[in-house]
């Protein structure tokens with residue numbers, strides 16, 4: 001693997017973050033084909049403007065894994081969200097994406113650990129996330145990183161209800 005570093009994203013990354021998100025989202029969820037509603041969702045959600053907004057939001061932290069060519073993955077933390085369950089807390093791993101080309105090389109773990117440290121430094125005692133209950137790969141990853149099952153949550157998507165798990169972990173601050 002080429003050398004990589006983990007660092008804070010900058011506004012110059014907004015376009016690459018949008019492209020990477022669309023790639024990983026479709027790769028993960030559009031396994032049967034790209035429906036029009038899936039295409040609409042990614043093109044409306046993952047825009048350079050949305051990432052520029054996240055970068056300007058003082059409650060959000062965005063870290064990227066970068067090599068000499070460009071982005072390999074990223075993590076987006078949101079430290080001010082509504083709780084999704086009584087025990088979830090109010091700090092969320094909003095997104096953690098590693099491109100398929102760079103998976104199983106420890107990038108996800110490095111992004112996760114750095115984000116956990118940032119959250120602890122910001123005074124957060126725990127972090128939660130929601131994950132599609134059939135996303136076995138991500139659930140195995142989060143379990144390996146010490147996240148525990150906290151309950152269930154339903155994601156409303158395109159008029160349907162998508163069952164998600166809630167997972168939480170202390171930041172060890």
Ligand SMILES: CC(C)(COP(=O)(O)OP(=O)(O)OC[C@H]1O[C@@H](n2cnc3c(N)ncnc32)[C@H](O)[C@@H]1OP(=O)(O)O)[C@@H](O)C(=O)NCCC(=O)NCCS
Pocket residue numbers: 024028096097098099102103104105106107108109110129130131132135136137138140141142144145
């Ligand atoms: C989930 C994801 C972030 C993991 O990133 P990664 O860089 O591949 O993970 P790492 O290499 O750091 O793995 C760390 C540990 O997690 C576990 N793990 C990671 N991927 C796994 C898999 N596919 N199956 C089982 N365990 C897995 C292993 O214990 C691994 O340690 P090991 O490689 O020494 O055995 C990545 O697969 C991804 O982006 N998936 C698509 C998007 C997604 O589903 N994101 C989460 C949505 S909530």
